[in-house]
Structures are given as C-alpha cells and as structure tokens.
C-alpha cells in the first residue's frame with residue numbers, strides 16, 4: 001500500500017462544494033478543510049506536528065525538534081507505546097527505550113476518507129480522516145528484538161470543523177497475550193504559562209514524579225502551573241481536561257476510552273537539559289496534557305483489540 005508518494009485530493013461523491021484537501025509525500029501527510037483548518041502528520045512516529053484551527057497553531061513544537069527521523073519529535077503529538085516512561089526492568093517491555101518505539105518508528109500511510117458523521121462533523125460538515133499503520137512486520141530489528149510480540153497499530157487522525165480526534169487501535173495479531181501502555185504526548189501551545197490554568201482534574205489521585213513519585217489528591221479546580229510539573233493523574237472521573245488562559249478555555253482535551261492523563265511542563269532547569277528544546281524559555285509557551293492508559297498495564301489476548309484516544313476542541 002505505497003500510496004504515500006502521490007498527492008491525494010479526496011472528494012465525496014455525495015456532496016458538492018469545497019472539499020477537504022489531502023497531500024501526501026514520502027515523509028508527511030497534511031489535510032486542509034475548506035475553512036482553512038489543517039493538520040500535518042510526520043510518518044516518523046505518526047507524529048502530528050501541526051494543527052491549525054481558526055487561524056491559530058494549537059500545538060507547540062520546539063525550534064530544535066528533529067524532524068528527520070533521528071530522534072522523537074520534541075513537540076506536536078508523539079505517540080507513546082507500548083511503555084510509558086522508563087519501563088520496569090523486570091517487565092516484558094524492560095529492554096525498550098523510554099516511551100517505547102512507536103514515536104521513533106516509520107509508520108505507513110494507509111489513506112484518507114471523508115465523513116459527514118462522527119464526533120467532529122456536527123450538522124453534516126465534512127471531516128477528513130487520515131489512517132496510519134505500524135505492525136511487528138515493519139518494526140526495526142532492534143525494537144523487534146526488545147519486544148517480540150505480533151501486533152498491529154492503526155492510528156486515525158480526524159480533522160473536523162469542530163476539532164481534532166486522534167485514536168489509537170491496538171491489535172494482538174499473535175498467539176500469546178501481551179501487556180502495553182499507551183499515551184498521546186500532546187504539547188499544546190499557550191500564550192503564557194503564568195496565565196494558564198488546567199481544569200477537570202480536581203479530586204483525582206496523582207503520582208507526582210517531581211516529588212519522588214509520591215501520591216496526592218488534586219485539590220485545585222483551576223490548577224496554576226508555577227514550576228516544573230510532571231504528574232500522572234489516574235482514573236480521572238471527568239471526561240475532559242481543559243486549558244484556560246486568563247480564566248477562559250482555549251482548549252478542551254476529551255478522553256476517549258482512556259482514563260489517565262499526564263501533566264508535564266519541564267520549566268527552567270529541565271528545559272536547559274534538553275538539547276532539542278528551543279528556545280530555552282519555550283516552557284513558557286507550552287503545556288503537555290497527555291491522555292492515555294498508563295496506570296498499570298492493558299492486557300490483550302490473541303485476536304483482541306483495544307481502542308483509545310482523544311478529541312481536542314479549540315476556542
């Protein structure tokens with residue numbers, strides 16, 4: 001299915017008028033709606049590197065991010081699979097690098113489709129879905145050696161007038177069960193971190209990785225970010241976590257069949273320590289709200305599938 005080299009304008013036989021446009025080359029795929037909203041996905045990692053809505057870029061990407069496949073992208077939406085963070089050494093993922101192999105594997109573009117129904121197509125407006133695939137067959141020898149299970153991933157990125165949906169489907173195509181974690185490591189753009197608050201986490205238990213992985217309960221209805229933050233919120237009862245600036249929402253992150261979320265901002269010292277994080281004061285312009293299944297492990301029996309992701313809505 002090597003369709004990646006041909007530009008792929010799509011059209012719907014049932015509608016007239018302006019249609020979404022899709023362009024694909026060997027490195028990336030982009031889609032633009034008649035409204036001007038757009039999304040761009042790098043085949044390396046199936047990393048969403050741009051999402052523009054109402055004329056504004058909603059994702060943060062470091063000026064020093066490597067986009068040449070030499071390193072996971074510092075920004076956008078890297079995909080974390082099959083382990084989150086450094087894997088436990090005594091686990092089946094123990095030989096994998098931090099955050100697994102999905103974000104630094106070369107994915108296949110499976111094609112696009114348009115739809116007039118679904119969560120992002122209210123009132124019959126067109127949305128466009130881009131599908132990407134990764135399976136054990138096209139994994140690097142190194143990753144295969146470290147995690148030898150048979151699996152198939154399909155990552156669907158749907159751009160609609162009302163937002164962006166990113167959904168990961170995991171299939172166990174082998175004969176033995178496996179455990180995995182998954183996370184959509186979204187870097188969102190904010191005009192100023194000191195004016196930013198996060199809502200939708202109150203009452204949730206979290207592990208604070210900055211405070212020696214101690215367990216706490218979130219007490220803030222609107223959580224300000226005033227220093228380094230690296231927290232894993234577990235089994236969040238609310239569906240949606242929102243990013244607010246000056247008390248007004250700029251973005252809703254709706255969990256789609258996943259219950260955990262990581263909140264991350266490296267702040268001053270950690271940013272200095274990351275060679276691909278530029279400008280060094282860029283931590284003032286980003287916040288990561290990362291939805292996924294990272295508390296414990298998801299188990300998939302042979303032939304079973306799992307699906308989870310997010311729906312993003314920008315204001």
Ligand SMILES: O=P(O)(O)OC[C@H]1O[C@@H](O)[C@H](O)[C@@H](O)[C@@H]1O
Nearest residue numbers: 098099185209230231262264290
């Ligand atoms: O530098 P990486 O591997 O992209 O990870 C960035 C951050 O990703 C977050 O998800 C983790 O909670 C942090 O601990 C980590 O520092």
